Structure formats: C-alpha cells, structure tokens
Amino acid sequence: MRHSQSMLQSTSNLFLRCCSLALLATISHTHAFLTPRAQSHRLASNNDIYSQHGRLRNLSPALETLVTDTLDSDRKIVVVTGGVLSGIGKGVTASSIGVLFRAMGYRVTALKIDPYLNVDAGTMSPFEHGEVFVLDDGGETDLDLGNYERFLSVSLTKDSNLSTGKIYQSVIERERIGEYLGKTVQVVPHISDAIQEWILRVAKTPVSRFSKSSTESNNSTDDPPEVCIVELGGTLGDIESMPFVEALRQLQENLGYKNLCFCHVSLVPVLGEPPEQKTKPTQHSVKQMMSMGLRPDFLCCRGSAPLDQGTVSKLSLFTSVPNGAIISLHDVTNIYRVPLMMIEQNVHSMLLQRLRMGPFQKGIDYSLAGSMHVDKINIEESEVITDWKRLASSVDEPESECVIAVVGKYIDQGDAYLSVVKALTHAAMATKQRLRIEWIEASSLNPDGDDENDDNATSWKRLKECDGCVVPGGFGNRGMEGKIATIQYCRENDKPFLGICLGMQAAVIEYCRNVLGIEKAHSAEFLDDLKKDEEDAVIFMPEGDRERMGGTMRLGARETILKDGSTARKLYGKEKVMERHRHRYEVNPALVPKLEEAGLQFVGRNTDASGERMEIVELSDDVHPYFVACQFHPEFTSRPELPNALFLGLLQACKATIVGEQASVAA
Numbered sequence: 001m002r003h004s005q006s007m008l009q010s011t012s013n014l015f016l017r018c019c020s021l022a023l024l025a026t027i028s029h030t031h032a033f034l035t036p037r038a039q040s041h042r043l044a045s046n047n048d049i050y051s052q053h054g055r056l057r058n059l060s061p062a063l064e065t066l067v068t069d070t071l072d073s074d075r076k077i078v079v080v081t082g083g084v085l086s087g088i089g090k091g092v093t094a095s096s097i098g099v100l101f102r103a104m105g106y107r108v109t110a111l112k113i114d115p116y117l118n119v120d121a122g123t124m125s126p127f128e129h130g131e132v133f134v135l136d137d138g139g140e141t142d143l144d145l146g147n148y149e150r151f152l153s154v155s156l157t158k159d160s161n162l163s164t165g166k167i168y169q170s171v172i173e174r175e176r177i178g179e180y181l182g183k184t185v186q187v188v189p190h191i192s193d194a195i196q197e198w199i200l201r202v203a204k205t206p207v208s209r210f211s212k213s214s215t216e217s218n219n220s221t222d223d224p225p226e227v228c229i230v231e232l233g234g235t236l237g238d239i240e241s242m243p244f245v246e247a248l249r250q251l252q253e254n255l256g257y258k259n260l261c262f263c264h265v266s267l268v269p270v271l272g273e274p275p276e277q278k279t280k281p282t283q284h285s286v287k288q289m290m291s292m293g294l295r296p297d298f299l300c301c302r303g304s305a306p307l308d309q310g311t312v313s314k315l316s317l318f319t320s321v322p323n324g325a326i327i328s329l330h331d332v333t334n335i336y337r338v339p340l341m342m343i344e345q346n347v348h349s350m351l352l353q354r355l356r357m358g359p360f361q362k363g364i365d366y367s368l369a370g371s372m373h374v375d376k377i378n379i380e381e382s383e384v385i386t387d388w389k390r391l392a393s394s395v396d397e398p399e400s401e402c403v404i405a406v407v408g409k410y411i412d413q414g415d416a417y418l419s420v421v422k423a424l425t426h427a428a429m430a431t432k433q434r435l436r437i438e439w440i441e442a443s444s445l446n447p448d449g450d451d452e453n454d455d456n457a458t459s460w461k462r463l464k465e466c467d468g469c470v471v472p473g474g475f476g477n478r479g480m481e482g483k484i485a486t487i488q489y490c491r492e493n494d495k496p497f498l499g500i501c502l503g504m505q506a507a508v509i510e511y512c513r514n515v516l517g518i519e520k521a522h523s524a525e526f527l528d529d530l531k532k533d534e535e536d537a538v539i540f541m542p543e544g545d546r547e548r549m550g551g552t553m554r555l556g557a558r559e560t561i562l563k564d565g566s567t568a569r570k571l572y573g574k575e576k577v578m579e580r581h582r583h584r585y586e587v588n589p590a591l592v593p594k595l596e597e598a599g600l601q602f603v604g605r606n607t608d609a610s611g612e613r614m615e616i617v618e619l620s621d622d623v624h625p626y627f628v629a630c631q632f633h634p635e636f637t638s639r640p641e642l643p644n645a646l647f648l649g650l651l652q653a654c655k656a657t658i659v660g661e662q663a664s665v666a667a
Contacts, residue, residue, distance in 0.1 A: 090144075
C-alpha cells in the first residue's frame, strides 16, 4: 500500500513537472505579445550567446564576425517555411511581407533556399522546374526571385539563390585548399556554418532599387539592408532540406530571439457538406516543425475562404501560436491584394513588435487591429501601399479586355513563362485592360494548318481571334516552324507582335525566307549544313562554350543603344537601356544590311567588348501597327509599378486596334 502511494506521488510529481515545462515553453514562445516589462527579462537572455571571454560560443571566426555585424547593425531575419504540400504560396507570402517592410520605410532584401543538388537553375527543364529567372549579374535562379524583385522593387544578385549544390561546392572547395586545417568535414558544423554565413552575407549586401523615375536597375545604394526575407523551399520534413533546417535553428540561437522570426505557411482545406475547415494537416505540419527545433511565430494559413474564429482558436490551442498571429491568407482576386490582406490583420505591427523594431506602448496587445506601432501608424497612407491599392484595383476594374496569344513550347507547364505573364499583366494594368491569355502550342501551328481536316485548324482559329501575339524564348527545334508561321501571319495581317530571344531569331528567319527569298534560311542551332553568311540567319556566338552547359551563355544585364526615331526609342524614352540576356546564338551581322534594305530595321544594338550584337528589330509604324522583337528578355525587368516598355507598347497597340475596330463597327 505504501509502495503504491509512493508510485502515485512520483507519477503526480512527474506530471506536474511536464505541465510546468510545457507552460514555460508556451510563455517563452508567446513572448512576442507580452508587456515591455516581461520582454526585458527575455531580452536579457540574448546575452547568453556570449561567453565570459566575450566571444560567441562555438562559432568559427568567419561566422562570429558575421553574427557580430548583424547584431551591431540590428539587422533582422524573417524566415518563411512551408508545410503540407509544395507550391502552397511561400513565395508570394515572403514577397508580401517584404512589401510591408518597404511600406514602413525599411531597406529589404531576400534569399531563396532551394534544397536541390543543382548548382543553379540554369540547366533545369522548364517542364520540371518552371522558368529560369535571370538577374542583372547573370545569375540563373529560381522563379521565386522574380516575385521578390517585382514585389520589393529591387535587383538581387546570384547569391540571393542558395542551393544544396552551391553550398556543398563551396565547402568542398574550402576543404581542398586546406581551410579546415585537417579536420573531418561534416554536415554539422561545417555545412551548417557555411549556410549561416551565406545567409548573413546576403542579408548585409546592398541591393539596387528600381524606381518610377528610372527604367534601369542601377540605382545602387551603399546602405546595407535592414531586413532580410529568407524562404526555405520545399516542404518541412523533406530529407534534402534537413541541413538547412538545422542551420536555421542554430542561426536563431546565434542571433537571439529578437533578431529572427519564423512564418510558417500551411494549408487549411475545406471538406464535407456542410463545408468544414480542417486543421489537422496544419497541426501535424507544426508538430513536424517543432520536432526539428523550430517554432512558428506566425502561422499563415492558405485556404479558399477566411478562417473561422473557431478554426483560429483550435489552431492556437494545438500549435501554441497566439490567436492574433494566425493569419488567414485565403484566395483573393489577384496576388496584389495579399499585402493589403496582411495589413487588415495587423501583421506589420506584430512583425515590428516581435522583432523589437522600435518603441512600444505599455500594455497594448499588438495582435489587435488598431494597435498600430507608434512610429508606423500611417502605413496605409504610405506611397507604397497607396500604389499597391491602385494596382490591385486596376486588375479588378478594367475598361476593356485584351486577348494575347502566347505561342510557345512549354505551355503545359504553368510556370514556364511566368515572367512573361507577369509583364503582360503589368502592361494590362497600366492600360486598364483585362488580360486573357490564349496558350497555343507552337508545334500545332504548321504552315499548312489551314486544312479543315487538320486538327491544327483549331490553333490557327484561336490565333486569328486574338488581339496580339507574343512568341517567347526557348531552346530546341520542336515548334520552330510553327513560330515562324505565326510571325509571318502577324506580319502580313497587321497583328501586334512581340518576339523575345528565340522569337526575335524566328522573326529574322521568317523575313529572310519570305521577303528576301532565302528559302533555306535557318538557325545554326538546328542545322549545321547552312551556307555561310547566306542561309545561316542565326549563328553561334564566337565566345560561346559548346562543351559546358551551366553558366556559359551570354547572361545578365547588357546595354542596348536605341536608334533615334524608332518605336523602341519612343517607348523607352531614352537612348540607352539595360536589359537581361540568356542566349548562345545571335542574328548573323553579315545579313543585316540586306534585311534593313528590305525594310526590317535593327534599331537596338549592343557595342560592348564582345562585338556588335543585334538587340532589337522592328518594322516602322507606318508599315505595321506594332512589330517588335528583341534578343534580350524584357519580362525580367518589368515591375507592377513600372511595366517594361516593350510589353507596354504591345498592349497599347492592341488597345488602339480594338478601339479602331469598335469605331469602324459603330460607323
């Protein structure tokens, strides 16, 4: 009997200890929403990362220097993770958080972590990974960096995209030169330290900023960013992302609680009849996150409808995330409303309070709407948010509709032409048009496709019904004849047309064949028996590399000089522009005089050390309403507040054509 009582007492004591520990953990986690007095006790613990000798404990000299600089500069890190499934919207969430900091006057940068082993995205198929987004410095990166640049109005660098391949490559190179002094190189601490160093280097690197007053991305500043948004790609629990998860756990320990926070994006599906929001996937996702040593400070819940209050309470109970920090990121009419939706839920004030970015009033619950940070109360009246509201409204309240055909090779992959779609959307917003895209597979547009028994007749019918056409870039011979036939139709029927990269090369080949009469004109990329300087309308660039695939193209921002009086010059409004490139082949300069004599004008040229390059070709506006093609990728520099000039010209020409047709019908 006495033994049973003793065991019962021990069990009771153990249960009470467990409850106390759980309560302490919850109190520690919800510290971001406590009073200043309670905060001061927690902040004091940040000093624990220093040993009694003043050094950060157990850190390499390089990492210690970066951590010290981050702490001295009071720089903040916001990490966005995802759970349940991929493609849940981490990129838009991270970008929208960046918009909030922009609106509050902070300098913001971003970093995307991709756990795949590729060094970069340059050699990956669009069918598998979507588009390759090219940066000013030539970095071939994940498409999410396009979202960051468009939302943050900055120009990032190749270091802003970190992959497993990059980090292992850097560590192995350091081992080869003996930097580790004979130590056994391991995932922890060497890989995890290298990841932390990379994050902190990117966080302090100044970035160029786009502005309304300039279409160039060279508005550089020597001031380092104040906030770095880090997105961890994939889904938490993926085996390939484990080193990054461990590195992020260590990074928060090294920087301290007030300098780094986690935003976890998860799914709250709606099932059953009547519909019910299910929290179990998110519960398990957070449990998985906590088992790896991370705790979400904010829970961003994706779903088709706003979260019910009961759902919020249940999630808070099972995840230990405060009610106010559970954010509903439900479906909206367009992605430009996501930052506005966050403001409605007071996310900006909670971020400032959680990261200790300024003074706070005593006793205020910053998770409540109306409890604005005392220094940032006018965020909705800021220029950034005012512009953002206008952009969101312009998408939902157009004056007319414009249908654009995109004739490409990768139309079955929704993200393969993501930046082209965004650039068209920006131009449509600027011209107050509702954009509708007709996706047409290039290989279905054969020159003989008008035969009624041919399935291709449907594709031709769809093309002819569109208001304008874009032929984007690509690689490989498949669909090339369809692109050439499309361009011929647009040229001969006054259909507004924009060609990009391979689209420009196809336009030159089409003109050689059908105007100059060079029947066998083609690209040396696809045929190797073309007559030199006669049939080879497109040639391999002399400085190109035929052996190595990765990072060997003509990449990054290059200057283009525009001809006075040209359509391109009028649209850009300046003589010189910087645009981004990604190609191995170019228009043969030997054929340019013949082409210009026949009416195809090369109005944009590059004259850098690599030799003269043909950059923009067009037909004069008295011959065609809008026929422009470029070797570079204008979609990469288009911004919501500042559409790229060539896309804007296309949409303006389409609108003018539509208005003209309507006037003719009315008459």
